[in-house]
Amino acid sequence: MTGSGLVVRDLSVGYGPVRALRRVSLEVPEGAVVTVLGGNGAGKTTLLRAISRTLSFHGGTVTGGDVQLAGRRLDRLPPDRVVAAGVSQVPEGRRVFARMTVADNLRAGALGGNRRNRGESLARVHGLFPVLAERAHQRAGLLSGGEQQMLAVARALMAGPRVLLLDEPSLGLAPLMAQRIADTIREINAQGTSVLLIEQNAALALRLATHAYVLEVGEVTLSGPAADLAASDEVRRRYLGVVDEDAAADAEQATGPTLARWEG
């Protein structure tokens, strides 16, 4: 795999004796939205940590493979240089600096990026999230959960990334707020930033993405255009919660109608 986007090749990661990723390969072509689906513990967060080079903060090590952006190796750089190279991560759990103001959170996000473009980046994030301009001098910890997620995304955008890594941006948000975040991801992408999206909300992720990968116990088991994965029986059953009607009918024949059992 080569290309101008983000390329992960044969990446293996361990936390001590725990093997969290085994020879994972994927690509985020320039301008694309790519999603990685997978259940709890599949290795999704580990994948983002390995790309952003924050793995060592969590006791993990890359044991094989490499990561490149536009042909440049990222996997030997310290985390701040990965940001400077064009990859910013929004960590799971929207970790904003709660005691700092909204404006200072955004300033902190700009530290790794290009100094000359800071004003432009601020105008961009205020355009995407007007509420952050209104609350500029408020402490970040006082924002609602959805607003904190907006701030976490905005902070990552302040460095002017070419690729944005998003870890579960809809987690814990009400459906309307999750939809707003999804709309914003689409807008960020339309403005030219590629996105690697980790989501448990597979329906939302597959609507946003052009390509998708399924990660199971540290290995890629399926990949392809998002529309193809959304139509696949396995993805529908395991990640979209769609019941296989034939199997349900067979089970009902074997055990009798569910309602009758409860009413009996």
Ligand code: ATP
């Ligand atoms: P979830 O959706 O539950 O967040 P995930 O797909 O993001 O899961 P990871 O958090 O990447 O999965 O975990 C992958 C594997 O690595 C799991 O077996 C997990 O227990 C293990 N793991 C993750 N972080 C650590 C750590 N800091 N130390 C040891 N093992 C870890």
